[in-house]
Amino acid sequence: MRILNISRRLRSFGSLSRLLAISLFAILFTMVAIPSTASAGVVLSVTIAPPALPIYTQPLCPGEGYIWTPGYWSYVDDGGYFWVPGTWVEAPEVGLLWTPGYWGWANGAYLWNAGYWGPQVGFYGGINYGFGYVGVGYAGGYWQGGSFFYNTTVSNVRGAGFRNVYSKTVVAHGSHVSFNGGRGGVIARPTAAQERFAHENHTPATAMQREHETAARGDHNQFASVNHGHPAIAASARPGEFKGAGVAAARGAAAHHETAKESEAKTRTRTEAKTSAKARSEEKSAARESKSAEAKPAAHTAKPAAKPRTEKAESTSPKESKPAKSTEKAEEKSAAKTQEKSAEAERKSAAKAQQKSAEAEQKSQARAQQKSAEAEQKSQARAQQKSAEAEQKSQAKAQQKSAEAEQKSQAKAQQKSAEAEQKSQARAQQKSAEAEQKSQAKAQAKAQQKSAEAEQKSQAKAQQKSAEAEQKSQAKAQQKSAQAEEKSEAKAEQKSQTEAKAEKPTAMHQSRPATTHQSKPPAEHESAPHAEAKPPKG
Numbered sequence: 001m002r003i004l005n006i007s008r009r010l011r012s013f014g015s016l017s018r019l020l021a022i023s024l025f026a027i028l029f030t031m032v033a034i035p036s037t038a039s040a041g042v043v044l045s046v047t048i049a050p051p052a053l054p055i056y057t058q059p060l061c062p063g064e065g066y067i068w069t070p071g072y073w074s075y076v077d078d079g080g081y082f083w084v085p086g087t088w089v090e091a092p093e094v095g096l097l098w099t100p101g102y103w104g105w106a107n108g109a110y111l112w113n114a115g116y117w118g119p120q121v122g123f124y125g126g127i128n129y130g131f132g133y134v135g136v137g138y139a140g141g142y143w144q145g146g147s148f149f150y151n152t153t154v155s156n157v158r159g160a161g162f163r164n165v166y167s168k169t170v171v172a173h174g175s176h177v178s179f180n181g182g183r184g185g186v187i188a189r190p191t192a193a194q195e196r197f198a199h200e201n202h203t204p205a206t207a208m209q210r211e212h213e214t215a216a217r218g219d220h221n222q223f224a225s226v227n228h229g230h231p232a233i234a235a236s237a238r239p240g241e242f243k244g245a246g247v248a249a250a251r252g253a254a255a256h257h258e259t260a261k262e263s264e265a266k267t268r269t270r271t272e273a274k275t276s277a278k279a280r281s282e283e284k285s286a287a288r289e290s291k292s293a294e295a296k297p298a299a300h301t302a303k304p305a306a307k308p309r310t311e312k313a314e315s316t317s318p319k320e321s322k323p324a325k326s327t328e329k330a331e332e333k334s335a336a337k338t339q340e341k342s343a344e345a346e347r348k349s350a351a352k353a354q355q356k357s358a359e360a361e362q363k364s365q366a367r368a369q370q371k372s373a374e375a376e377q378k379s380q381a382r383a384q385q386k387s388a389e390a391e392q393k394s395q396a397k398a399q400q401k402s403a404e405a406e407q408k409s410q411a412k413a414q415q416k417s418a419e420a421e422q423k424s425q426a427r428a429q430q431k432s433a434e435a436e437q438k439s440q441a442k443a444q445a446k447a448q449q450k451s452a453e454a455e456q457k458s459q460a461k462a463q464q465k466s467a468e469a470e471q472k473s474q475a476k477a478q479q480k481s482a483q484a485e486e487k488s489e490a491k492a493e494q495k496s497q498t499e500a501k502a503e504k505p506t507a508m509h510q511s512r513p514a515t516t517h518q519s520k521p522p523a524e525h526e527s528a529p530h531a532e533a534k535p536p537k538g
Contacts, residue, residue, distance in 0.1 A: 044112035046075050049184070050103050051224050053176040054083065054250035056234035058131050058156045062246075064164070065148055067091050068140055068155065069098050070129035071235060073178055073224070074213060075112070081224040083231040084216045085247075086131070087239050092117055092206055095143045099202075100124045100133055105182025116202035123198060125180030126188025126383075131155065134172035135188065136387065189380055191387060212239035 050073040058068065071086035089098070101115035102125030113125070121138045132140025132154040141150045149164040150157045157165060179185045190198065216222050219242065222231050230250045237246025 044075050046103075046110045046112075047108070048080070049110060049182065050075070050081055050178045051229045053127075053129065053178045054230060054234050055176070056086070056250050057248045058086070059088070059235055059237040059246045059248050061088050061150070061155065061157045061162070062237050064162060065090055067098055067148065068131050069115070069209065070100050070131060070133050072101060072129075073103070074217070076217060079217075079223050079225065082217055082219075082222045083224070083227070083234065084213045084222075085231070085233050085242070086129075086235040087212060087241075088237060089206065089209060089239060091148075092203055094146050095119060096203060097121050097138055097143075100127070100129055102127050103179035105179060105185055110179055110182070114205070116204055117206075118197070118200070118202045120197060123188075123190035123194040126186045127178060127180065128172050128175055128186075130172070132170065134170060135186070136383070136390075139168070139170040187375060188383065191384065208239040215240045215242065 053073075054071075056071070061068075066088040067090075069087060069089050072084055073081045074084050075081050091097075096117040097120060098117055099115055099122040102113055103110045104113055104125055105111075115124070116122075124133070124135075126135040127133075128135050132138050132151065139151060140155045141148055143149075144164075147164050149166055150162060151170070152158055152165050152167050154170050175186065177184065177186050180188060216233075219233070221227060222233065227250075232249050233242050233247055234250040235248040236242060237244075241247070
């Protein structure tokens with residue numbers, strides 16, 4: 001951000017310095033103009049390293065659903081770095097997590113990669129922002145079933161009536177460096193999964209977060225040039241609230257804290273030292289020439305002071321004055337030649353020194369790059385190993401939780417099934433009992449009906465048999481009576497006939513009417529009942 005100042009300073013040197021300045025200007029302009037690989041999130045490009053992260057206490061979470069967004073150093077041209085306090089923010093949607101922004105060294109400048117909301121936490125430079133943001137992922141909590149669960153080890157939610165809490169130890173490195181890469185920066189690179197996630201769609205910072213940063217920029221005391229890395233408002237309970245009990249001040253910071261002006265001065269010094277070594281050597285040479293030039297007038301001014309002695313010598317020995325003048329001219333010529341040779345030798349020496357310095361610097365940079373690459377590879381391998389181990393542990397825990405949840409779900413399902421089965425059996429038994437009662441009642445009714453019908457039939461048959469028996473008895477009685485009557489009549493008739501024979505004359509005179517009266521009716525009376533009253537056999 002100070003390219004024009006560097007160019008103006010280098011103009012005071014020679015033509016070679018001008019060429020170097022123009023080249024440097026073009027290179028820096030290109031680096032600033034061309035975005036990095038994370039250009040989608042880069043919004044600032046600065047040549048000054050940000051200060052170290054301050055140490056502060058996290059305010060109490062204002063309520064459930066709030067997620068901690070750590071503080072960070074932002075930058076403006078007219079004031080330099082200023083601290084944006086960490087604060088609790090409501091997620092724009094359920095299930096979203098915050099990936100903090102970070103400063104990253106790339107192409108000779110510190111580039112700001114803006115934070116964003118997403119379903120998982122992405123790469124944020126390996127910066128240890130604290131409170132769960134240990135450089136990789138977020139250990140302060142997680143979403144489950146539409147609710148956010150807080151880790152009380154790193155989240156200040158105790159005593160606030162939070163229901164969804166748990167406790168898990170979090171291990172973090174003690175560095176408070178606020179930028180990734182470059183000299184003194186954190187060495188970390190995104191994993192393949194983080195690279196893929198970086199290219200997915202994300203939700204930018206909310207309006208409350210943007211207003212929070214604007215409010216911090218409007219507070220003069222938040223600038224590093226004023227607070228020297230110890231902001232009075234390091235964190236707040238809610239966005240934009242910079243007063244009250246929810247405000248936390250910085251308790252300390254890393255051992256090295258530079259103001260913006262000091263850091264800028266050091267950065268300029270390093271840049272100028274690398275790009276204008278030859279210009280400085282030429283400046284030294286020019287300074288020596290100017291001193292030599294100043295020495296000549298001093299010699300000429302010294303001559304008048306020697307004249308009285310020369311004049312006195314001329315009065316005593318006038319022949320010695322001419323050789324003195326020729327000697328002075330020869331000394332002047334010799335001094336000029338010596339100065340020219342010295343300047344040429346110095347120029348050659350400076351050129352050789354510059355060449356050796358450039359070669360040494362190239363070798364040093366190559367070695368540093370090689371060491372940095374090796375260290376980066378080792379760091380990546382370690383980070384991948386740790387990430388794999390953490391992922392395995394996380395998967396194991398997730399599987400265990402899933403198994404426990406499944407067991408609980410199965411137990412509940414079995415309990416519900418048993419209860420439902422018991423209810424079903426009870427209902428079935430009740431229905432069976434009711435059906436059996438109804439069936440028994442119907443069977444009893446049918447049995448009673450059949451019994452009544454059988455009894456009626458039996459009674460009818462008995463009555464019929466009794467009637468038939470009575471009829472038979474009556475018929476037999478009638479038959480017997482008729483037979484007895486017939487026998488009686490026959491006996492009476494025999495008696496009558498016997499008497500008639502005895503009294504034949506009298507009987508002859510008296511029997512005609514009686515015979516006619518007694519013979520026919522009995523025959524008609526006795527014959528018919530015997531034919532009708534004869535009972536069947538059996």
